[in-house]
Structures are given as structure tokens and as C-alpha cells.
Amino acid sequence: MKERSAIYPGTFDPLTNGHLSIINRTLKIFDKLVVAILTNPQKTPLFSLDERISMIKEVLKDKPNIKVESFDGLLDDYVDKKTTNVIIKGLRALSDFEYEFQMAIMNRKLNREIESLFLMTDFRWLDINSTIIKDVAKFGGEISGLVPPLVCKKVKEKYGY
Numbered sequence: 001m002k003e004r005s006a007i008y009p010g011t012f013d014p015l016t017n018g019h020l021s022i023i024n025r026t027l028k029i030f031d032k033l034v035v036a037i038l039t040n041p042q043k044t045p046l047f048s049l050d051e052r053i054s055m056i057k058e059v060l061k062d063k064p065n066i067k068v069e070s071f072d073g074l075l076d077d078y079v080d081k082k083t084t085n086v087i088i089k090g091l092r093a094l095s096d097f098e099y100e101f102q103m104a105i106m107n108r109k110l111n112r113e114i115e116s117l118f119l120m121t122d123f124r125w126l127d128i129n130s131t132i133i134k135d136v137a138k139f140g141g142e143i144s145g146l147v148p149p150l151v152c153k154k155v156k157e158k159y160g161y
């Protein structure tokens, strides 16, 4: 049978347990997954692209069916070069929906072949995202249990504690 694969794009600055939940759920449906990290020159991420790639690779090292890559520019151009046309997106609250809906429609306008598939993250991670993790950690708030242990250590190092 043909292997089914998908692409999970994002900024991942940094990877959270919410992202991990989406990755694990995707692997129940697809045989292979590419985690595609956006290089966004307009944003100043906390972690460089290389740091994000190596952190994600380390956290996911026990999953041989996952590849970690980066892309810049339009997602649909990146997807166009891949062998799959399936984009995985995580949905937490209703508030995510409008933005994700707009992006899915635009991606579809740009490339009729693209299929966006929305998965819900585990309920434990419904209220977290990378931004809130950084906001809390910046002021010394506890983030362990919300991100993988390696990410927790690296975020704390970035903020100097």
C-alpha cells in the first residue's frame, strides 16, 4: 500500500506539548510527517532556525518517520515541491478558527491540490501556544509540563535562569 504522508508547518518558537500532541495524532493517520519550520525574516524569533531544528530533531529522535525541514516564502510553493499535498494544522479554541480558515482558503486558491486537515490538540494543551510560553518564561513563570523537558531547559537558558 502507498505510504501516506503529511506536512505540519509552523514557526515552532518553541515546540510545545500542544505541537507534540498534534504530531502524535497525525502519526495515527499518516505513515510519515514532515515538520516544516517557517524561516520568517520579518520576525525575530527567540530561537534561531538552527536551534529550532536541532531541538525538534532531538525531541522527536525516537520517531524515524518524521523529518524536520525549513521553508521560506509561501507554504503552497513549498508543498508544491513535496510528494504530498496534505497540510496538518492544529486547532485549539474557536479563536484559531478564523485565521486558520483564511489561510486554508488562501492556500487552496494558490494551489487547488492542497488539502488542509485540522486536528484538535489534547484538551490539556488547549490554552497554550508558543507565545504564551515565552511570555510566562520571560518573567520566571514555571513552564515545565507545558513543553518537552529539553525545550523547557533551553527556554530557561535563553532567559538567563
Ligand code: PNS
Pocket: 009, 010, 011, 012, 038, 073, 074, 075, 076, 102, 103, 104, 106, 107
Ligand atoms: O506556528 P504558526 O506561526 O501559527 O505557523 C503559521 C504558518 C507558518 C503555518 C503560516 O504563517 C504560513 O504558512 N506561512 C507561510 C507564508 C504563507 O504561505 N502565507 C500565506 C498563507 S495564507
